[in-house]
Amino acid sequence: MKIVVSELIWEEGLQILSELGNVVYDASLWKQDLARELADADALVVRNQTRVTREMIQAAPRLKVIGRLGVGLDNIDLAAAREAGIPVVYARNANAISVAEYVFAAMLTFARRLEEATAHVKGGGWNRRFYTRMELYGKTLGLIGTGEIGTRLAHRAQAFGMKILGYDPFIPPYEVACTEFGVQLADLKTVLSQADFVSLHVPLNNATRNLINRETLSLMKPSAYLINTARGGVVNEEDLYNALREGKISGAALDVLAQEPPQDSPLFKLNNVILTPHIAGLTEEAQVKTSLLVAQEVVKILRGEPSSCVVR
Ligand SMILES: NC(=O)c1ccc[n+]([C@@H]2O[C@H](COP(=O)([O-])OP(=O)(O)OC[C@H]3O[C@@H](n4cnc5c(N)ncnc54)[C@H](O)[C@@H]3O)[C@@H](O)[C@H]2O)c1
Numbered sequence: 001m002k003i004v005v006s007e008l009i010w011e012e013g014l015q016i017l018s019e020l021g022n023v024v025y026d027a028s029l030w031k032q033d034l035a036r037e038l039a040d041a042d043a044l045v046v047r048n049q050t051r052v053t054r055e056m057i058q059a060a061p062r063l064k065v066i067g068r069l070g071v072g073l074d075n076i077d078l079a080a081a082r083e084a085g086i087p088v089v090y091a092r093n094a095n096a097i098s099v100a101e102y103v104f105a106a107m108l109t110f111a112r113r114l115e116e117a118t119a120h121v122k123g124g125g126w127n128r129r130f131y132t133r134m135e136l137y138g139k140t141l142g143l144i145g146t147g148e149i150g151t152r153l154a155h156r157a158q159a160f161g162m163k164i165l166g167y168d169p170f171i172p173p174y175e176v177a178c179t180e181f182g183v184q185l186a187d188l189k190t191v192l193s194q195a196d197f198v199s200l201h202v203p204l205n206n207a208t209r210n211l212i213n214r215e216t217l218s219l220m221k222p223s224a225y226l227i228n229t230a231r232g233g234v235v236n237e238e239d240l241y242n243a244l245r246e247g248k249i250s251g252a253a254l255d256v257l258a259q260e261p262p263q264d265s266p267l268f269k270l271n272n273v274i275l276t277p278h279i280a281g282l283t284e285e286a287q288v289k290t291s292l293l294v295a296q297e298v299v300k301i302l303r304g305e306p307s308s309c310v311v312r
């Protein structure tokens, strides 16, 4: 068996794959001639930077499985994989807690500004009135997408005493979790207009691309914050820049951008923006879980066994 891993994988997963076959692993392979490596490959394991296109799938006649070390599948041509009869397995739920904790870090950063206050004190300041900020208790968290991440975030927000609103037109699989964690389901307009923090947890697809735009941003309160850990394409960045600059909303935390890594962006110039390099799911715990899960599921498929993590 030849197993090609084109992006960063944790040792725990690599070990499992190596027991089954010959692993070709290079974390920068996605930038190189991947199609050549795939000509005789039985499995391909990727993160989010490898573009798994129809052409690439067609150039891999022996391919039996594609493993995604993560959750978002927007970098894989799922229709082409399905047509070629190649199952795609992914790390469902493996990084959900990490992302939920990242959103808390962002909300608490906006609420308390500890880093800014530290710089202020180190610079000789002691302005206690200026740093009198706000509690999360009693504030409203608006979830756009109430799946694995959204419900784990709700669980944590419930413990903080936040009110939780959720918008998700495809709710059934997560209905019980929503009820348990106090999510009141509502329409998009209600969630956007009532939330103090709007957090995005939807996949990127034709229905969600540019979901946050001039019109939807105008529904948000001027005191509200937007947090995007989903995909850059869910937010129209030009519209967001204008909304932030004009004070239509108070701030934004963006872990994901339309172009990653970004070229110079006007967003860099704004003080009310937190920018991180797509790290919400990047914790040791989540990555060990992700690597183990995906490696195990890839091995199952290669052995002809059923997998519970196949994309439907
Ligand atoms: N920044 C990161 O490191 C990171 C890590 C993990 C996941 N993600 C992103 O977060 C997304 C969500 O992850 P998840 O594990 O919660 O996925 P999930 O599939 O469990 O949940 C997604 C939810 O979005 C809902 N949804 C789909 N289309 C919608 C729409 N048009 N409007 C509202 N809701 C809609 C679905 O019904 C589902 O409940 C992933 O697709 C991925 O792109 C980012």
Ligand SMILES: O=C(O)CC[C@@H](O)C(=O)O
Pocket: 047, 048, 049, 069, 070, 071, 072, 073, 095, 278, 281
């Ligand atoms: O592949 C990655 O590192 C990004 C992970 C994250 O965005 C996901 O969709 O799970």
